[in-house]
Amino acid sequence: MSVETGQRPPSSSDTTPATVRVIRRDGSVSPFDANKISVAVTKAFLAVEGGDAAASSRIHHLVKELTEQIETTLLRHAGPETALHIEQIQDIVELALMRGEHHKVARAYVLYREERAKAREAEKPASSDVAISVKAADGSLRPLDWARVSHVVGEAVAGLEDVSAEPVLAEAKRNLYDGISADELALAQIMAARVLVEQEPNYSYVSARLLADKLRGEALSYLAGVPQQASQDEMTTRYPQYFRDYLKRAIELELVNAELQTFDLDKITAAIHAERDLDFGFLGLQTLYDRYFQHHDGVRFELPQAFFMRVAMGLAIREDDREARAIEFYELLSTFHFMASTPTLFNSGTTRPQLSSCFLTTVDDDLDSIFQAYKNNALLAKYSGGLGNDWTPVRGLGAHIKGTNGQSQGVVPFLKIANDTAVAVNQGGKRKGAACAYLETWHVDIEEFLDLRKNTGDDRRRTHDMNTANWVPDEFLRRVEADAQWTLFSPNETPDLHDLYGNAFAERYREYEAAAERGELKVFRKVRAVDLWRRMLTMLFETGHPWITFKDPCNLRSPQQHVGVVHSSNLCTEITLNTTTDEVAVCNLGSVNLLKHVTPEGLDTQRLEKTVRTAVRMLDNVIDINFYTIPEARRSNLRHRPIGLGLMGFQDALFEIGVPLSSNEAVQFADTSMEHISYYAISASTDLAEERGQYQTFEGSLWSKGILPIDSMQLLIDARQGDALDVDTSSTLDWAPLRERVKTVGMRNSNVMAIAPTATISNICGVGQSIEPLFQNLFVKSNMSGDFTVVNPHLVRSLKERGLWDEVMVSDLKYFDGSLGQIDRVPDDLKALYATAFEIESKWLVDAGSRRQKWIDQAQSLNLYIAAPSGRKLDELYRYAWHKGLKTTYYLRARSATHVEKSTLRGTDGKLNAVSATPAPAAPASPKPAAAPAPAASPAPSASAAVPAVPVTAPAPAAKPEPKEMPKVSDVDFVATEGAACRIDDPDCEACQ
Template identity: 30%
Template sequence: MSIETNAPAAGPIIAATPPVAGGAAPARAAPSPATGAEGTRVADDDTVPPPRAGDPHAPHVAGEAVSTWITKEAGNRRMPFDRARLERSIDRVHAEFPQLDIADYTRSVLGFVERKDAVNADDLVDHLIREAEARVDVTAPEWELFAARLYLHRLYKRASRNRFYDAGEKYGSYVGLQESLADRNIYSNDILRAYSKEELLEAGRMIDPERDRLFAYNGLYLLATRYLATDHARNVYELPQERWLTIALYLMQHEVAPGPGGRERRMQLVGEAYWALSNLYMTVATPTLQNAGKVGGQLSSCFIDTVDDSLQGIFDSNTDIARVSKGGGGVGAYLGYVRSSGSAIRGVPNSSGGVVPWIKQLNNTAVSVDQLGQRKGAVAVYLDIWHRDIEAFLDLRLNNGDQRLRAHDVFTSVCIPDLFMEAVERRGDWYLFDPHEVKRIKGWYLQDFYDETRGQGTFRAKYEEVVADERIARRTVRAIDIFKRIMVSQLETGNPFMFYRDEVNRKNPNKHAGMVYSSNLCTEILQNMSPTRLMQEIISGNQIVTTKQAGDFVVCNLSSVNLGRAVLPPAGQGDLITDVLERLIPIQVRMLDNVIDLNALPVPQATITNRKYRAIGLGTFGWHHLLALKGIDWNSREAEDYSDALYERINFLTVQASMELAKEKGTYSAFAGSDWHTGEYFRARDYNSPQWLELSAQVAVNGVRNGWLMAVAPNMSTAQIAGSTASIDPIYSAFYYEEKKDYRRPVAAPGLSLETWPYYEKGAYKLDQFASVRQNARRQRHVDQSISFNFYVPSTIRASTLLDLHLTAWREGLKTTYYVRSNDIDIAECEWCGS
């Protein structure tokens, strides 16, 4: 997951009905395209060139007064405004989009210029882009592509000026870019060391500037201002296709096989990776997108730590989480081992403050250790539903109550066994225990067990044994009362997230090697976990030698298939095809696997775990986009069936790709005895077709390269860059205006047209959430980890309906659920929740 920020989108957001043709948004429609994320200028621009001597379109003759001047370089250069030249520039872009009515746009832009005595060239280009974006509507969504062309021209001009080449070529020397940014300590020297100059020249010839035309303005602006490499003054150097090529070269740098032809094959793999990225068939995780080929930073999105029940363990975990957060990773922290409030310390009763003080420490860490000033750290804390501190835990993010017991900057998540959900169903009692006391009296922790089948298993036997042991103190509550507190917190804060631990561990392909206690920040990563423990500290002269037993500190490396582009062929060329997926997924799995070896992780036990299991998380985004393009209604049974079929296909290709990679490079070290090895992975998912049976047999012989393979992350930012819808989520609305502090802009759904409008029309909060659960359950069968799955509900939803939604998710076999996103829509508009 990226820790891409996973909080709800900034707002407020104003939904809109389909506007009439030609309807324009209010004037302040976009952020200044000349301004970077921190408000600094990216570079100067030369979009309006000075008139040449004798130009027939010059706006004045000698002796005439000039009505408007175009200024540059902080007003130090100026030239007379050339109306005809600007019109020709607009017409060149319009030629790509002849369906757009350009007359009013041109009048508006000319009016903006000619009303002024002087206009800065940057401000003129800003206005050109803003005016184009303001005209985006249902009947003319192409205006966002029009705006993107204007912004591309600006990037080309600025890069050419900074790198000293002709802007008409769009892209300059790729070798020169590598050398220049390495000299400036922006790029690392890895690519220059790994590849010869001839290979880099060959790589540079792969660049296809035409693929820049795939970007819509919003995605291009995000890519340019957040991820493209600039110098330290934020001047433009790297262009979009060079970012894709740099990622491809960086991830393939060690792919030189021994013997003749090894380097040629590596360049072929570079070409395949560039093909996949530049066509926007896939995206890499945001840390990889931002850091690959650059100095500093790591490439993985998701980490999970297991906090030990000791002072040393708690503070060591805090330090490790700070180090991960500094490097750009989102963290999940499992605190189920930490003793509860009132527990004994060194035999002294009523000494422990419980988990809340330690969570507040993590909250402060998340705030104070930011990611190079770009965003705060992000930490999710997980606690078991039977932990004696669970009630205080559920109140952590509430706005009322004692603020000394609140932690507003962490995300809360609850680990739930089947037995608790059964108690909620029957309105039964539930018992809360101190894990330290259970361990002291029974010799084991409850969380170290799970139910192997629905309705029976080891966990419930152990739980009932603890309940029956009168030596162990407990607090008795009604299960439904605990669940009410969960739902109150969810409607106010969106948290806690839900983690259904029995289903998770039943479907864990590596259960032979450990347990899964919790998930990560975005609830899609499920891997074996264990705490790191201090073994001894020895003084040796002036040195202190510390020995630790490394636990499983979870790392996951993410990338996602763009379903809106990779699944459907071009219009008129048939229906569902698999040739893009069949070509795409093998190179995507290889790229993910290479991240494991290239990563410079900030926590040593994370490196050990990463190489032990070689876990990857191949995911998807653009599900709603794909349904709209195919004309499938979200609430239909057809959508459920399609989800099942498509994700089975993606899973098959992913398992096959990892198996082929294992034949080439070897299996992950814990493969023997895993569900992959025994075939239980395939049997548990009812993969009985001849194709699956053959693959199962091949995996038993050849192994797989990666211990976990699939995870569907939120990927909001990368989906925006690729011009599609986020993850498996529905869109907020087909068309709306997004309001932020200093601007208002129209937002249209990807691929919006009069044909796709009916499939986008309802938007997230009016779509049947029970249909979403069923759809996701069909998908979950094929995802060995989990899926960042949100509920979209009105804030006035009946408690019984929200409860039924959670119970349905659990019964349908979902492993996790993410945010409960609530919205003040009229309950009468919510057909699925109105009964």
């Protein structure tokens, strides 16, 4: 069953690069041959399942899929000199079987590999090492300097616990062959350390340090024009001169702003800490290497500390004491206490400093506005901006067009063009262009909008690459809970609904319903609210879209409601800023690393305050430095000056203080930590207002009235008028002095907080994304930089303390899909603390999100997880989020029975491993019968039962519910399909990057 390679037979579908080679165990090299993988996987299945006709047909189909996945993984980053070791290929085969949940087959495959390895070892004759030559860039050969390899690896393991050079050197030696290139030699060392990560997480740091050695050679050689090498120790003295050389060359190439050379470089270079290059995990440094560092002709010449200093100098370029501020900013970035957003990291200090993260636009109901929107999207996306487009004003299907006396085709055909624009402008290859279209739930095209991400139907009315989101008014959910009718309108006949919210919207909406009944409107349609809600949830699971976001909380609590309306959120649902056809909302993001601000005793508030104050200053600087690609964005940003300070590493902070995510203590920690961030951020913006002046539209804002985010919660409570709104409004700090200071001194920024997904920057810092629960304790993450083994270091530390971390535990974690739930020897307290995302009832995430939301003037990217989705569970969960006062939700991350248990092993293998963590608290008493019940704690679902699919439009129940009883979405399970909901590690997904 082992994978061996030979000459691959020619095929019309063969797209494998001819130069991709395989290093065999005897050191010889042969061409890559995917057919050999197919044969080996087939043998593995046959050994477990037998070879009867029915099994053979099923196996053939599965093997074809698995082989394609394995080949894609192996060749994703293949270059002209790529060489794969036979063992590396077999590792990927094993991984594919495990990820596919074919556990019995994977186990048989692993045992077979072990038996063969022992047999080879027994047969191997004693012999001396074979002489190896290394091919230089000019093609010349030189003897391998094994002494240097040993030194570099020894330096990489220095100071790290539970790692050693010997296994890395042994694994690296196994991957060498005569004539190996210098790049392949460096890669062999990196890969040798990577394969050990699953046994010991600290090998991730070893891998990163070996990658840093490769990067140093690449950068120094490029700047010197001749081959150069430097150890980490040598860089302590070489970094200052290197930085000067780097800056000079980057300016010559017109990659970096020439003004950076006018800084006092003696002060700047003296502040660089070369040793911080050692603080990266492999995923973090590889991400920077692939996508962030400055390069020319494919050669990276920006080292990590130069990268952080370039960003810091770019953000300090207009400060009075530029050097002191640059060093202050550098300290925050290079220690991972705070990380600026990806566009800021990409572009700060460059000749085109587009530093803003998010742009929100409104598209008006005319062709000029629509096609201007396409152009704006392209220009904004070019420099890494994420887009949120409000399409609600565009008239619906069948609406009258006065100019041509014809009928409109509706909004959907225009969305198709917006989708293709996002694909075409892919941000210079750094990451895919990304946009999200928003539509209000009363729009007559809403049902077609729900279908946009389906894989079936007319492809001209599908947007396979663009995200979509429902912009849901409170009135709709009231109708759902009352089992009432809902009327869909065309916005050209009901234009003011777009700008109304709260009770004003509800009153005007009812007036339009009466007008429709009188025959005064031409385009409208009545539907049962529950049926539309059911379809929204069905599409959310089946396609992952549209997301559910709530219009009224976003507007009622907006500090800027005196100068406009929030018509949509952004690409990641955390930004809630006003938009018009004349103003494109812009937000400038960065995130506090919460792990760096806790100790085992709790929150380090003194350190947190220092970080937040500096971070707010950095984000405010972005607004003035920024390169604006369209005038509407510049006008808006300079008038209102919004920023979005968020956080990441929330789950890591809980690990550090020993609190399970599914607990009241964790909800309270979410509350307290966000309260402090909110207090310090508002205070910092007020200090900046005193130093630099208020933002232009401060007068009339909620801020000017002394209404802070915590106070604006009352506005939502008042607007709900007795509807169930279960929110906590308690606080622990004395807000009165700050409230008064905001009123008298003002604010520098119209908005100051928003919690973004932080997918990539959290990888850089080596912590969990944003406020996310841990996906698995051991898994392989896929993103644009490749596939990375990720092991929860906090778990490993805890297991080591109890003497439980060993090879058997690694094997168990693999077998049980990164879960501790069914590993008997793990104590219950660790099972609760390290419960994974699909083992945690999403109610806890909503509760924590609700506590945070009261402190935030914008919103948060809140993903929801559900292990075995059903219509009833989704219905309860999303209405619960509404009742808890959330402004938005983001991805639904779902894992159904068919994901856990593949068809070849149905009923015999691959169970979902839920744990019995702390149970969810009982739902509070509802103010009235129509209140959404709290989702009950979910028991471990059975993975063996066949589950029916929810139809696209489920039929209405035969009888109406009893009066005052909540209508329920059908309690049937969903069938998982390829691409349903969110894969979590999708390399093409913006949220996973």
